[in-house]
Amino acid sequence: MSRAVLEDRRESGAVQDVIRALSRYKRTAKMIDTVSGAEALPFVLQLKALLEQEVRCQPKLCGLRVLESAHDNGMRMTAKMRDFEVKDLLSLTRFFGFGAETFSLAVSLLDRFLSVMKIQPKHLSCVGLCCFYIAVKTSEEEKNVPLANDLIRISQNRFTVSDMMRMEKIILEKLYWKVKAPTALHFLRLFHSYIQEKVDGDSKKILNIERLEAQLKACHCSFAFTKLRPSWVALALLALEVEEQHESESVEALRDAVKDLQHQLTIKDGDLVCVRELVSKCLIEYSATKCWKPNSQRLRWIISGRTARQLKHSYYKIAHLPTIPESAS
Template identity: 30%
Template sequence: MASRHHEPVVPQQPKGAAGPIGKQKPAAGGDAKNRRALEDIGNLVNVRAVEGKAQPQAGRPVTRNTGSQFLSKAQANNNTAAVNKKPVVVAAADVAAGKGGKAVKQKAPIKPKPEVIEISPDTNELKQVGQKGLRNASLRKKKIHTLTSVLTARSKAACGVTDKLKDPVHDIDALDAENQLAVVDYVEDIYEFYKLAENSCRPCEYMESQVEINAKMRAILADWLIEVHHKLELMPETLYLTIYIVDQYLSMDTVLRKELQLVGMSAMLIACKYEEIWAPEVNDFICISDKAYSRELILAKEKAILNKLEWNLTVPTPYVFLVRFLKASMADKELEQMVFFFAELGLMHYSMIKYFPSMVAASAVYAARQTLKKVPLWSTTLERHTGFSEPQLLDCAQHLISFHSSAAESKLKVVYNKYKSPQFGAVALHPPAAKLLVEELKASST
């Protein structure tokens, strides 16, 4: 095996070299072995290398300021060189003959080209160019009326042919995109579920199975509950849930006449505990009923109702649909108050129990737009979000408008008096739209 240690090889002296070979310097900080130092990576300035020569400085990135400085220095150097440049006189003999008597052609000195550094234009110029481009783009987007298009439009108008503009479906949730409480991402799924759930949760017609109560008694109870709700300043969700609990319980159990008000009080107590932040106490209902029922009777009836309903209180009432349909209707304050006026008239009448809550809500919006003479009466956006076309709502809307026509002469005037006050915009004082609705019914039948 060859030994690792061997004699150092002495390099030969190249030809033409003057003097003897000098001893090589050892590497900086190194030992007797021949080692090379790592090269500079450009992040050090003026570092001495192995051979003792100064390294060039690392290049700086050329910015707009440094670029302009380089350009001014280069122009100044060229001007100085041009001023200091002296004409050189060359003898003819020197030009004619070179070494060895041979003629040598003198080459003209090559002038170095000045370094040209491109500088980006000013921001003002960029803005001017951008604005000019935007103006050109806007001009291209403008519709140009050519002779052919004008003649075609006039021909269609002369022949009675017109292009009807399609009613677009508006994105009613666009303004609530950043509102987390609006749940824009899945609000459509929620209302699809409500549409499916309203069929199974809806109370059936129950008056034929009741022995001592009738539709008029139910209307009196609903009228009293609406008044209590208004006096206690409860949430609107509480009222609609109260009426639902009453109807659902009456469709499941037979109630005596003397217990009908007790059912209504217990139903409102349950709804308040479910919807309100600060629910009224049992003593409040005792005082409102003029101590007709004791505390024990109210709590016992509350427990009986909850057991009968199997504690299922999360149901789609007309109110949840009213909120969505009003948003699709892009309603102002007057239209909103009118819609709630029709909806509460519908709560009082037992004949409205045969309609789905979503249809009652959509019909209330349609009847309100009919009364206030809104144009159009029913839009594509409303049809898209309610799921009902205008002909489908005429029958239910006719009932609501007829309730409005007879509200002033009715003995049960709580809803009418409530919505004729300035607090609710006095919307009940608008003339009923019965004649307009009759014309719509005749037009749809023909």
Template identity: 30%
Template sequence: MENSFRPVFVVSSGAFRHTGMDVEKENPVHMENVNVPGRCTKRAALGDLSNFANKEHNTKFQTVQHLKASDSVYTRPLQVIPGLPFVADKVWERMTRLTGHCGRHLKLMASKVTERTARWGERFTYVDTLQRDRRANNTAERLMLDRKVWRASILESRRTEAAKPPTKTTVEDIDAGDSEMLHLCSEYVKDIYAYLMALEVKRAVRPGYLEGSKITAHMRAVLIDWLIEAHSSFQLHQETLYLTVAILDRFLQVQPISPNKLQLIGVAAMLLAFKYEEGHIDAHGIQELADITDNTFTTSQIRQAERVVLRRLNFDLGRPLALHFLRRASKAANASVERHMLAKYLMELTLLDYAMVHYRPSEVAAASLCLSQLLLGGLPWTPTDQHYTTYDEAHLKPIMQHIAKNVVVSEGNINFQAVKLKYSSKLDVTRLSESSTVKSLAAPLLGNP
């Protein structure tokens, strides 16, 4: 019976190549139905192609069970079509060729991975043996074994590291003897300072925040020098001064103001710092703040400015202060009263320096103490100091250069003398600028060779 079932089947141009047989040469009549656009796929009638199959070949592969590609999902649709054993045979050969190529490629990749893994270190000692094992012909099995060996080596290395005895540290526990003094919070002090160091990053002041503003660095320095004088006349806490400057800088970097309002914002910042650090202030105290401005601003204007500052800062006033970190660093260094006092003087000079607003309070405190120890006795920065401040001397050197520059500049600047007059009764600060250490540190910033 003539086969009238002629569906159209799309195959690749190289799928019908056979030794001793060329479809295009043997069947020129039916090749007019074949579309060959360049090197694209051919479309041919499978019924026509089946005429070229040998009858014995058809009889031999007539049943589905004798097809070589009986287990392939790609050739299963061909099995239900009579007279297609030749096509199924060629597809099987094509698939076998592709499978062999993929298998060789995967084995090559596995061998390269194994070679690179063997170079990672001594922990992968069994990889070389696995690479030389020719019995592992299955690529998937070899990769699984590689993974097991790798995981086993990692676990073994972890157990080895855990079994090593802990190294002895030379850092002294400065809080070991404070357990009976409850106000020192020896159980929580390390966590408290870790929290403060994270908070100072969150409440940071960006460098150059006055760019594009009508306020200049000189105006800021004049205001802070005046606030230091007011702070001394009122005999307020040291924390109040540092928090006042912190509030002022954080407000100016988010809210541009006119120069005639700068003093008002400074007074409002001092009022907020006083309430935060020292407690409630009555109407008489606010009137005193108005009086120090020579009644340039009224008490109602000061209160209104206070509300503006609070809203712009989202009521977040708790920025860590350099004074907090200096006390911790002085305790770690076992600093004397004189070295601690000199560090406070150096640290307070930085309040006027606009170029140092972006440094963290913990960095300023550590650099001030490090320079104080160099000036008084030439003491080095010990591992204990580095551990509790988290800064080494190389990290602190640029900050120490800025501080040394402030010492030299303050000596010859008669406009900003508030800090110098404040500490002159406690320290001999007039000779600091003559120190060779200060001169060498300040030279790069002052333009001196």
């Protein structure tokens, strides 16, 4: 039997292993999907389920500290490199028109893997794209999942599909096949729905979920939030948004709802203030830094004619990072 045939069979076997694994953790992730779905459980049960899984799925703090303390000498992974990779994943998310769930899950996978594995900077693009691809296959409809080869070309990487399959398997094994995890997006949507039920009609218009999700994407692009619990980040975003609406007559009802959530999460006032200030600083930098502004950096996608014909026209209008809406109305 020729060597080429053997390699083809090995690659095919790796693909089948990943497909079976994806099917497995799709079945075991029903609780998280139920929490955010139309047939949701009562709020108290939803929150309890997410908080229990949140603790188990947090990135390893010791690994994050190693990443944070690394010097930028091109030999070791750094927090700055991680942030650049996340921004690239956000660009890919917008390019394909994927949902916020896909991006948040990809970031979760990347941070969890980087916290347990020391990788060389040259391998980061492969790790990042594999985390993104796993998230796509987990969160998006099967008909919208691109081919691995097209994803490699569009992201302008030079590794092969075989490289991706091997890396995917390594990532899944190191994460013990626990792909689905509570993200800050899960908590943000849950908390937003809870607050909307607690306030009257005028107050409901103040907290805009699209604006809040855009702000969360900016936070995902900052390493500072990797060490924080997703539930804390989500609550801090809501608390900051409420405080910025201080001139509204309905702000007291919103403050009471946020305070109630804080009590249920058992977060101390000082801790919430610290996280809220961190969020505020992040959003200010997001708006002020030139390299982060939309349209300041155009990405040149290298794609085949076949891929180009399959893409929607809107895919070619990508900006590097999204603009956070100015108004909450």
